[in-house]
Structures are given as C-alpha cells and as structure tokens.
Amino acid sequence: MTTRILPAVADADAARSVTTLLSQLPDTEPAAPVPDSTQLVDTLARLAADSLDELPEVVLVHERIGPVPALELIREVALRFPAVGVVLITADASPVLFSAAMDSGARGLVTLPLGYEELASRVQAAAQWSVGVRRHLGAGAEVLTGPGGTVVTVSGAKGGVGTTVTAVQLALAARASGRTVALVDLDLQGGDIASYLDVQFRRSVADLAAVDDISPRVLQDAVFTHETGIALLLAPGEGERGEEVADRSARQIVSALRSRHDVVVVDCGTYLNGANAAAVEMADAAVLVTTPDVVAVRAAKRVVRMWDRLQVRKAEETICLVNRYTRATEIQPVLIQKITGTRMAGVVVPAHFKELQGVVDAGRMHELDARSTVKQALWSFAGELGLVAAPDPDADRNGRQSGRASGRQAGKPSGRQLARVARGNDRGSLGLRRRGGGGGR
Known part of the structure; x- marks a missing residue:
C-alpha cells in the first residue's frame, strides 16, 4: 500500500530537508509541502469534499508552522479530519510536549534533526492507524469527516x-x-x-x-x-x-x-x-x-x-x-x-x-x-x-x-x-x- 504524506512546513530549508528524507521512504507518495496552517486546512477540506479516500494518510506538522500554533493546528486537523494521522516534527523531545501533542490528537512525534529510522517508524505507525480508522468508517460508523459545517x-x-x-x-x-x-x-x-x-x-x-x-x-x-x-x-x-x-x-x-x-x-x-x-x-x-x-x-x-x-x-x-x-x-x-x-x-x-x-x-x-x-x-x-x-x-x-x-x-x-x-x-x-x-x- 502506498502511503500519502502531506507536510506542513513554513521554513524553506526545513521543507527541503523534510521532502528529501520523505522521498527516500519506501511505498510513500509525499506531496509538496504547504507553507502555513490556513493552506493545510483548506487543502484537506478540498480533498475531503471529494471523498474520504482522497485524504492523505499522514500529515506532518512542523513546530514552526503558522499563523496557528502547531498544537492548535493538530487539534483542529484531528477534530475535523479524524481519518488522518498527524505527526509533529519538533526539536523539543520533553515528556511535557509529548503529552501535550498526544492530547491534541497527534499520532506520533519526530525529533529534530530528522533521522530516517525514526521518521519511517512514525509515518508507518500513523499510516496504519489511519487505514484502520478508514476501515472502521467504511463499516458504517457515524463519525464526522471532512470540512464540517x-x-x-x-x-x-x-x-x-x-x-x-x-x-x-x-x-x-x-x-x-x-x-x-x-x-x-x-x-x-x-x-x-x-x-x-x-x-x-x-x-x-x-x-x-x-x-x-x-x-x-x-x-x-x-x-x-x-x-x-x-x-x-x-x-x-x-x-x-x-x-x-x-x-x-x-x-x-x-x-x-x-x-x-x-x-x-x-x-x-x-x-x-x-x-x-x-x-x-x-x-x-x-x-x-x-x-x-x-x-x-x-x-x-x-x-x-x-x-x-x-x-x-x-x-x-x-x-x-x-x-x-x-x-x-x-x-x-x-x-x-x-x-x-x-x-x-x-x-x-x-x-x-x-x-x-x-x-x-x-x-x-x-x-x-x-x-x-x-x-x-x-x-x-x-x-x-x-x-x-x-x-x-x-x-x-x-x-x-x-x-x-x-x-x-x-x-x-x-x-x-x-x-x-x-x-x-x-x-x-x-x-x-x-x-x-x-x-x-
């Protein structure tokens, strides 16, 4: 199965680094990074309006995304698009941030500087979770998806x-x-x-x-x-x-x-x-x-x-x-x-x-x-x-x-x-x- 990945990275250098590493992951289809929170939500809403299957399995959110702070953005994506697995990219690996990210709805956390093994592991876990949720939704569960009201x-x-x-x-x-x-x-x-x-x-x-x-x-x-x-x-x-x-x-x-x-x-x-x-x-x-x-x-x-x-x-x-x-x-x-x-x-x-x-x-x-x-x-x-x-x-x-x-x-x-x-x-x-x-x- 091919895993579709949508990165949200504001910094141009960080975006190139993320894109380069994602291109090395097997069975993945990374999209071009979106530079801010507004474009990320709008992109997901446009895809969800067509079909649940059009949504990427994984969204990567860089800690310096804006104008909406990263944790608030993760919360909004998790609430409006529950079939998408969100992974936070951050330099802070503290237990406090990890707990806050999980509470916001993230499915994983990758620390900077990025490493191949850690990124591959987190993307794979988030993608598997996303597939499971979509299978559950396909069975007829009434869970809100898409852009909402x-x-x-x-x-x-x-x-x-x-x-x-x-x-x-x-x-x-x-x-x-x-x-x-x-x-x-x-x-x-x-x-x-x-x-x-x-x-x-x-x-x-x-x-x-x-x-x-x-x-x-x-x-x-x-x-x-x-x-x-x-x-x-x-x-x-x-x-x-x-x-x-x-x-x-x-x-x-x-x-x-x-x-x-x-x-x-x-x-x-x-x-x-x-x-x-x-x-x-x-x-x-x-x-x-x-x-x-x-x-x-x-x-x-x-x-x-x-x-x-x-x-x-x-x-x-x-x-x-x-x-x-x-x-x-x-x-x-x-x-x-x-x-x-x-x-x-x-x-x-x-x-x-x-x-x-x-x-x-x-x-x-x-x-x-x-x-x-x-x-x-x-x-x-x-x-x-x-x-x-x-x-x-x-x-x-x-x-x-x-x-x-x-x-x-x-x-x-x-x-x-x-x-x-x-x-x-x-x-x-x-x-x-x-x-x-x-x-x-």
Whole structure:
C-alpha cells in the first residue's frame, strides 16, 4: 500500500530537508509541502469534499508552522479530519510536549534533526492507524469527516447597525430549512442574543475558555438549546469575564461547534479582540453590517483596513451588508463598495424598524412575522450565503419590495459623496498584536 504524506512546513530549508528524507521512504507518495496552517486546512477540506479516500494518510506538522500554533493546528486537523494521522516534527523531545501533542490528537512525534529510522517508524505507525480508522468508517460508523459545517461571522461597522438582528435571523433561516445550527455570541462584553431570544442560562462561552479538550459532553453542558432548535452559546453575563476567552479558545470552540452542526453563525459584535478576530479569520464567510450613513461607512472602512493590517481577512473576502436602506438615501451600495473595497451583498435590508420593535421588546425575535420585509431580506441573504437549502420564493418575490440591490438603486456616486465618506485618517489597531503568516482565508 502506498502511503500519502502531506507536510506542513513554513521554513524553506526545513521543507527541503523534510521532502528529501520523505522521498527516500519506501511505498510513500509525499506531496509538496504547504507553507502555513490556513493552506493545510483548506487543502484537506478540498480533498475531503471529494471523498474520504482522497485524504492523505499522514500529515506532518512542523513546530514552526503558522499563523496557528502547531498544537492548535493538530487539534483542529484531528477534530475535523479524524481519518488522518498527524505527526509533529519538533526539536523539543520533553515528556511535557509529548503529552501535550498526544492530547491534541497527534499520532506520533519526530525529533529534530530528522533521522530516517525514526521518521519511517512514525509515518508507518500513523499510516496504519489511519487505514484502520478508514476501515472502521467504511463499516458504517457515524463519525464526522471532512470540512464540517459552514461558519459565518457577523460583525458590525459600529454599534447599533443591526449586527445581532442579522446574526439571529441568519441562524433562524438556516434552522427553518432543516439544518442543525449553532449561534455563538462572541460580543463578549455586550452580547445581547439572550435578550433577543428571551433566554436565561448561566453557562456561557467563558466556561469553555479554560477547557483544553472540548468533548461533546462538555460542549453540551455549555450550550442552551432554544425552542427553535438552535444551539445557543451565549456571551458571559459579567462582561469582564470576556477577557478569559482568548483567540486559542475561540478557535477550539468554533471548531468543536462546526464539527457537530451544519451551520455555525457567530455574532462578533463591533469591538475587535483576539477571540472574534480568530473567528473571522477561520470563517467560511465574514459579513460586515453597515448602515448607509457617513459615520457608519467610515467605520466600515476602518474595520476592513484594520482586518487587512492585522492579516485577519482581506477586503475582497468580506461581504458587506447594508441595513436600514431606503431608496432616497444619498449613500448607495455601489459607493459603499468603492469606499470599503468589499463584496456587496445582493440584498439590502430596508429601514422598517417598526416591524421589529414588538418582537425585540418581547425578546421573541424568532416570532417575527413572515410578512416582515426585514425578515424577507435577511432570509434571502441567508440563501445567498448558502445557509438554506433553497431561497423562499415568497421572500425572493417580495425582496424587490424590500430593496434588492440593483443598478437603478446603486447609481454612480458623485465626487462630493466619495470625498465626504472617504475623508479622515485610519484609527489605530486597538492594541491587537499583528498576526504572522498568510492573511485571511
């Protein structure tokens, strides 16, 4: 049997060394090394989408891989692609690291400098384990494989633009189409999802922050199942506890949820921190909500540029959704696209707050009338993101009334409009550490 091996090595010299040694192993088929964690996960997801059999038997992870640290990367690969045997390459042969690597899901550890006998032994053991797992899966065991569910993050250009309403409605739309859905509140200091859905629950995302291995039982204890069937992971009731949730915790939490749900919607709020930056970075779709006014559009521009500077996500990989839109507004979607450099959603959400006021005050957002033009627009947007099996034909028909973006609505911006919105300097980076490695997904 030929063993397929995918190395993940950032350093060019180390990559050549690993490739040379792998080429000497019998009955192996080494692939070209991938240089960072993002490309490794994307490559595995693409292969898994075709077939379980397309995945390599062994993945080698070098200790200096980035931007995600090696142990966190191993944990994510082991969780999302359990039929792949992962081996860590490291200069640290201490029992502490060995134990940490095994806890993360590694099937072996090879020490630097690389030796032929040790590498061959670890690769062979990991490959045999992988073959056994695949044989077990082929017998009909229900174990999740492949890329897992779709993760969508919803962030606000500034406070009050409708971020949480958007996140809740996207989750409700996905759930109504029969998909399993998790809704996460990563607005760690001011999250309001519990208020919008009339939920009182003492567990929160902060309770998972200190957990090294998020098992299904641990996750179940922290999640509240709403009457709609949506699994809710709420923000902490005490805002100061939000500081406990670091980027590493956020990655583990989102990975654990996406492995158990078809759709994961994350409300990232407005304030950028390490936790929601990690969520935006690993999301399949990142939505930025703005309103069509000068202050909000300037804020959206600052957010997009900050994400790019911090290598969280590129502007062209961000979807901008315009909320509270009217045809009479001076700032049209095409102008917002020009200012921010983002992709614009094919739907705009109309300015009909009166439709929302009753259900918001009652904490019954899930009971919003189906005739609401706001709901129709947001559910149509959910279809655009691929969160529902098929768009609601009624919502699509009425979407013309709720403001579907068109050339007629989004006319060419004037020089005065462009100068007015674009004026002003960028703000600082809120003290966030610049991320290393490749930018965005």
